[in-house]
Amino acid sequence: MATPTQEEQHLHFVVFPFMAQGHMTLMIDIARLLAQRGVIITIITTPRNAARFKATLDRAMESGLSIRLLEFQFPCAEFGLPEGCESFDMLPSFSLALNFFQAANMLEKPVRKLFPELTPRPTCILSDVLLLYTLDIANQFQIPRIVFQGVCCFLLVCLHNLRISNVLDQVTSETEYFVMPNMPHEVEFTKCQIPQVLYENLKQFSEERKKADLESYGVIVNSFEEMEPEYVKEYKKTREDKVWCIGPVSLCNKEAMDKAQRGNKASVDEQQFLGWLDSQKPGTVIYACLGSISNVTPPQTIQLGLGLEASNRPFIWVIRGSDASNEVDNWISENGFEERTKGRGLVIRGWAPQVLILSHPAIGGFLTHCGWNSTIECISAGVPLITCPLFADQFANEKLAVQILEIGVRVGVDEPMRWGEEEKIGVLVKKEDVKEAIEKLMD
Structure with a gap:
C-alpha cells in the first residue's frame, strides 16, 4: 500500500482563483498549503493578477514547492471593461460587476483547450465559487470540483435558511428588521443587509452560482470549527457533510517577508x-x-x-x-x-x-x-x-x-x-x- 506521501505526490490540483485581491490572496495561501503537503499545483489566472503575487510565488517555488502559473488574457474590451481591468477591485463602477463576472467566466474556452495537455493528469479542480465554468470542465474531464467559499459558515447558513423559507416575502421594506429563521442564535437582519438582495442585475448570475455550487463535490471554507461550531455543523447538513473548514489560511504566512508581501x-x-x-x-x-x-x-x-x-x-x-x-x-x-x-x-x-x-x-x-x-x-x-x-x-x-x-x-x-x-x-x-x-x- 502506498504511503500518504507517495499518494500525495500523484495529486495534481488545478486552482482557479477569482480575480479580486481578497480572493486571490486566499487561494494563493491555499495553494501553498497544498504544495507543502506534496501536491502539484497549477494556478489559472491573468497576467496582471500573476504579477501581483509574483514575489510570493517565486519564493514558494524557490523553496522547492511544485507550483506553476498559467496565464490567460482577460477579455476586457469584449465586455466593456477598461483596458487592464483584470481584477474586481480595479472596477471604476459597480455597474460593471456583471460584465466582470461574465468576462472572468469567458476563460473557459482557452482553459478547456489547454486542460488535456496538463501533466500529470489533473486529479481535482479547486475553484472559487464565482467561476461557474469550472464545473463544466470538471464534468468533461471527470474529476471532482471543490468550491472555495471565502465567507463564514454563519453567513452560508443564513443564505440557505432564507432560500428554503418565505420569510423575505413577509418583509415590507428594506430597513424592516426580521429574525433569521432556524438559527442556533436569535439574530436580526434587514433585507438591505443581506448580500445580493439589492442588485437586480446580479440575480440570475447568483442563481447560476448556487446551482453550480450544489452540483460540485464539496466545499472548503476559510473558517474553523472552534469559532463557529453550531454553524459549521448546520452548513455541513446542507452539503451532505462534504464541507471542510481549513482556516485561517493566513496563518500559513510564518515569515515576516511572507506577511509583508502577501498581495500588492x-x-x-x-x-x-x-x-x-x-x-x-x-x-x-x-x-x-x-x-x-x-x-x-x-x-x-x-x-x-x-x-x-x-x-x-x-x-x-x-x-x-x-x-x-x-x-x-x-x-x-x-x-x-x-x-x-x-x-x-x-x-x-x-x-x-x-x-x-x-x-x-x-x-x-x-x-x-x-x-x-x-x-x-x-x-x-x-x-x-x-x-x-x-x-x-x-x-x-x-x-x-x-x-x-x-x-x-x-x-x-x-x-x-x-x-x-x-x-x-x-x-x-x-x-x-x-x-x-x-x-x-x-x-
Whole structure:
C-alpha cells in the first residue's frame, strides 16, 4: 500500500482563483498549503493578477514547492471593461460587476483547450465559487470540483435558511428588521443587509452560482470549527457533510517577508511603520482600514480621520487609493490633520500588509469594514474589532463578531453603502460615532 506521501505526490490540483485581491490572496495561501503537503499545483489566472503575487510565488517555488502559473488574457474590451481591468477591485463602477463576472467566466474556452495537455493528469479542480465554468470542465474531464467559499459558515447558513423559507416575502421594506429563521442564535437582519438582495442585475448570475455550487463535490471554507461550531455543523447538513473548514489560511504566512508581501506591494517601507509600532506600548494602537474594494466618499473618509484624531490614541490609518482623492489629500496636508496627529498617527495610502500589522503586539483594536478576510485575520491575531460594515457579507460578519462571538463593538452602521450610489447616501458614520466606539473598546 502506498504511503500518504507517495499518494500525495500523484495529486495534481488545478486552482482557479477569482480575480479580486481578497480572493486571490486566499487561494494563493491555499495553494501553498497544498504544495507543502506534496501536491502539484497549477494556478489559472491573468497576467496582471500573476504579477501581483509574483514575489510570493517565486519564493514558494524557490523553496522547492511544485507550483506553476498559467496565464490567460482577460477579455476586457469584449465586455466593456477598461483596458487592464483584470481584477474586481480595479472596477471604476459597480455597474460593471456583471460584465466582470461574465468576462472572468469567458476563460473557459482557452482553459478547456489547454486542460488535456496538463501533466500529470489533473486529479481535482479547486475553484472559487464565482467561476461557474469550472464545473463544466470538471464534468468533461471527470474529476471532482471543490468550491472555495471565502465567507463564514454563519453567513452560508443564513443564505440557505432564507432560500428554503418565505420569510423575505413577509418583509415590507428594506430597513424592516426580521429574525433569521432556524438559527442556533436569535439574530436580526434587514433585507438591505443581506448580500445580493439589492442588485437586480446580479440575480440570475447568483442563481447560476448556487446551482453550480450544489452540483460540485464539496466545499472548503476559510473558517474553523472552534469559532463557529453550531454553524459549521448546520452548513455541513446542507452539503451532505462534504464541507471542510481549513482556516485561517493566513496563518500559513510564518515569515515576516511572507506577511509583508502577501498581495500588492506596500505603499510604504514596512521597516518605517514597524519601527513606529515598536515605539508604541502594547495594545494601544488602533489600526483602521476599510478594505480593498470599498469606495468611501471624501466626506466619510474625513469623518473617520476626525474620529481617529478625537480618540487621542495612536493609530495607523490605511486609505485606499481611490478614497485618497484630492479633497482628502488636501484635508490631510493643508487642514492641519498631519500636524495635529504627528507622532501618534501614521497614514498609509494604498495597500498595507495587514497580517503583518495585526500580528504586532502594539495593535489594540481594528476599525474594519468586516470583510471576511479582515475579520478572520483579526480574530487570528487576537485583536478585537470596531465594526463599520459597508456592503455584501459585511453586516453578517459584524453580527457574528459582535453578537455571537462578542469580540467587537459596533460603530453603528445599519444601512449599506451601495456601490455606485455613495454620493447619494452621504455620511453614514460621524466622528463622534468613531470616537465613542474606540473608547468603548479600549477603556
